[in-house]
Amino acid sequence: MVVVAEVRTGRREWTAVGVISAVAAVAWGWALWSRPLQPYYAAAVHSMSHDGTAFLFAGFDPAGVVTVDKPPLAFWTQALGVAVFGFHPWAIALVQVVEGVAAVLVLHRVVRRWAGPRTALLAAALFALTPITAAINRDNLPDTLLVLLLLLAAYGVTRAIDDARWLAWAGVFVGLGFLTKMLAAWIVLPGLAAAYFVAAPGSRGRRLAWLGLAGAVTLLVSLAWPVVVTVWPGAKPFVGSTTDGSVWQLAFGYNGVSRLVGGTTGVGGGYSATVGAALGGDAGPLRLFDAEVGGQIAWLLPLAVVSLVVAACRARGAAPRTKAGWVLWGGWLIVGAAVFSFTGGIFHAYYTAELAPAIAALAAAGLVTASSWSRGRARFVLPAAVAGTAVLAFVLLDRTPDWLPWLRYTVLVLALLAVVAALVRAPRVAAVVGLAAVVAGPAAFVADTAVRPGSVLQSADPAAGPPSTAVLHTVFSDNIGGSAAAGYVRFIDSAYRLSPGQRQVLAFAQTSPADVTLAVEGGSYGAEPFLLNTEARVAPLGGYLGFDPAPSAAQLPQWVAAGKLRFVLLPQVFVDIARAGAGRPTAAAGDAGELTRRVRWEAKHCRPVPPARIGPDAATAGVLLDCGVEL
Template sequence: MGVKAERVALGMVLGVAAALWGWALARPLQPYYAAAVHSMSHDVSAFFFAGFDPAGVVTVDKPPLAFWTQTLGVAVFGFHPWAIALIQVIEGVAAVFVLHRVVRRWAGPRTALLAAALFALTPITAAINRDNLPDTLLVLLLLLAAYCVTRALENPRWLVWAGVFVGLGFLTKMLAAWIVLPGLALAYFVAAPGSRGRRLAWIGLAGVVTLVVSLAWPVVVTLWPGAKPFVGSTTDGSVWQLAFGYNGVTRLVGGSTGIGGGYGATVGAALGGGPGPLRLFDAEVGGQIAWLLPLALVSLVVAACRARGAAPHVRAGWALWGGWLVVGAAVFSFTGGIFHAYYTAELAPAIAALAASGLVTAWRSPVRFALPAAVVGTALLAYVLLSRTPDWLPWLRYTILALALLAVVAALLRAPRVTAVVALVAIVAGPAAFVVDTAVRPVSVLETADPEAGPPSTAALHTIVGINTGQGAEAGYVRFIDSAYQLSAGQREVLAYAQASTAEITLAIEGGTYGADPFLLNTDARVAPLGGYLGFDPAPPAADLPRWVSAGRLRFVLLPQVFVDIGRGASKQRTAVAAATDAGELTRRVGWEAKHCRPVPPALIGPDAAGAGVLFDCGVRQ
């Protein structure tokens, strides 16, 4: 393949990826993180600490790097959801380009182009790149680390840069970034020149750099001498508990480390299926990532059997992608805590690279039926995955089987070009259909909390809601979350009433960030959630509320109507979240507010105020 033809083909792949991920750019995004970016774009302290609110009450549950890049987009274009989405698209397209460069150095231009195309057509990759989750930047940073490892085979100094990028990945999504470290280290160890001791020394140096970069921000946050927001989703405000508890042990093995740990242990498995060796193929996860997974694993096994006489850079490639995939698949298959199907987006580059190499190898193999066999196996898996949504494009799974059969016939007739074209269509038709559906299907705000590609899973949406209160309450909670990008007339009236106060926090929202989202996404007011993401954080603890009020930090607190409705039915109905989580601080705060603050009559606020909830005036005792 000529250089010009390769560039044109790569440009087409990148263009298709940009079109699919950028289609309908002005779409809903995860409101929790979008609201944080809005706050970060207005307040330096919120920017540094990844604060959710401009008043400095609480941070989000992730480190800041992904939101720093999104805030830069907002700084250029102003705050619009499409400005954040544009940054995600740019990072996603950049990841496809970097994957192409890594695979090209390992397996040549044809394999690189195929890997880039397969990566772009991975359903879960499309889902995260059309949302505002940190996973998009995480994947890009890990691919940059992989590129540095391939360059380190020629100059070991590049290995230090690999450590830098993995460290930046930690500042994007914490321990998830370290999953690739065994693969990166193994690739350098098995293929780099020099003695074993020298290679281990460079790996050790890169590990130290990874650790230093990873822990730089947490150390600064810990040692910060002045006021700072409470670290969200923790019990003690410690960034270390966030990194190694809530985003660490709680994700891996379950338990209740950090706020929401019990909740994660209860519903985490439902979001991505129960842990086990077949989790990546189950109903919740399979359609997102599993289409080419068997092909990638078989390619890896075959390569391992033939690795003895391979060139160093070839061994490095198989070790890199094999280690990346095997370790990542094991972690995501058996993790027993909080788990979402979109976590598997981290596996997509390795699956695409290994599957592409396997297909090219099968095409060149002296065994005539190697490629048709790979196609038939992949087509059968596609049939199984598509059968789980029988009412969605019911003809597609039969078409894929027919194409696979046609590829076999073409191979028997010794028509290599026809075999290649038909085989490729059969392989990508299923995941490509999921990706296109993701691009053109309207997405609700509720779905952005747990993005998935292809036909949506109703069961997953009900799990996200986390409500076990019957159809009426559940429907009310769904409407509550889906209204994040709209500020109702009643909410505007409540905010206008509260703005007469001189308190540092214009309006506090009880019960978590979802109630604060509409205010932060649609105004520049100093609105803050009490209790962090789900309302259970001690941010602040109930014991601190009198001091906040007396110091002039807080006066007005809004209890959203959805929680008022749930409270009225508490004797018969209860939330699954509250059942699985220590909601003590939320209960204590609401109890203090009800006892020591005066409910403001809706008639004093405005004609629509009653629909917004109960506004407490804590500056006036009952």
């Protein structure tokens, strides 16, 4: 690829960028007001929006019992949206849409500096039409902000080739990425560092010195919040999803090594590994193409890889900025794909959203470059690329044969027409029809995601295209039994509704002056309806899944004696699960030690409150235990 000197962005180009951004905003913002979000993080944002301690520590509950399992930056931005508009799911979703559109604009600027305006516009469009990008930007997961920050880091690297001081800003943005999703942000570091090293002017020592400085900045920003949490002198919530309340275990254990190598160590390790493996498919070189992941990210992945290989073969004599672009995006993609393909621990398909910018940039560069080859054997490259991409699209679409059954055949027909047009030397027709063949499948997935009503269960593991909760249902059924699993799924989907029975239980518990008005046993799902619909000091015992020692069974009598806790609610769904699972082991049994010990202590020392004393619907909410009086 030959890149001429950078020129000012003209009105037509800005108009095209605006159109791409507007289409993305519509796709990601459609039905903004009625969208169910991941209730775990939404409840935390509600708590953070009206409690300073929860805001600082990413606390899940306003009572300060436990934090969420991620650092706070993404939730800080969402809490600011709530501060402006009030607490509404659409206010959180709006923040995500704004961050997603900003990522489109930044990607355009980064690619433009590397490969010119045509490639930049195409890359922005391909990124906006990536299914998993649409899925995360319509949810409230931290991945949306993570992608934006990593793109800002890439922009810093491209500017640093001309002015090394920009490399420090790249370090700042990667560090902020760490404060968004911890070690996931560091995946791009090899690509960013290599791009600067191969393209920046000056001696090798000078380039290494600047990289060392940028690395120090990255480390300083990354560790700023963990250090504050560690040295904080006052009371603070227990760090969720850890065994000892250490933020370092969260960063480098639960969200670090455990994700990479798997195993059953840590809080809820066996159950989490079971669920993670089922949701993400088996680790291996073809994971990114499997039934769970392929439809989300794989559409243009072979095209991106082939483009990178061709660029590597033709790299000799390339301009430094051109070489830097290929190294940056190639390193980003290769390292990221390797990590996500072979991760042995918890893995969700939506993690691959981090790969979307690199795939879009490389695929766009490959298509634009191949379209300029009109002589000799090189003129067959574009038809071959379009044909190969169309065949992959057919395979991915064929996995859901009842959804738009005509589309997969349409893609093949469009690809055939593009190949014919290229062979008869009608390049414009070949380019337009070929591009339609390439984007038809992923664009249909994005459109379907925009107009399809969602559910809370799907928001916990967002995916684009034809919906399927079969994997989740299977996991729950294998662990807690079919009928109990169905009840558990209904229970999760009711997170945004506070039932009459739950309202009656809360009103009864509010008669106590305890610091924690109501503790909900078994994890966050039971506490979410209270936190999403009230400002009461309600807290989950055991953190996200109930396995955290937050508090431990040994701490419960201390909490009760100190007046911190009196009422504990055991949601009805867990009573049903216990009955359904009586006499048979479950995959979670080995992880539920602290949960089991707490429940045993509660059963021995707390008295069930008769539902008649609470309200006519109280029994539907579960069993309310009064721990203020010994049996």
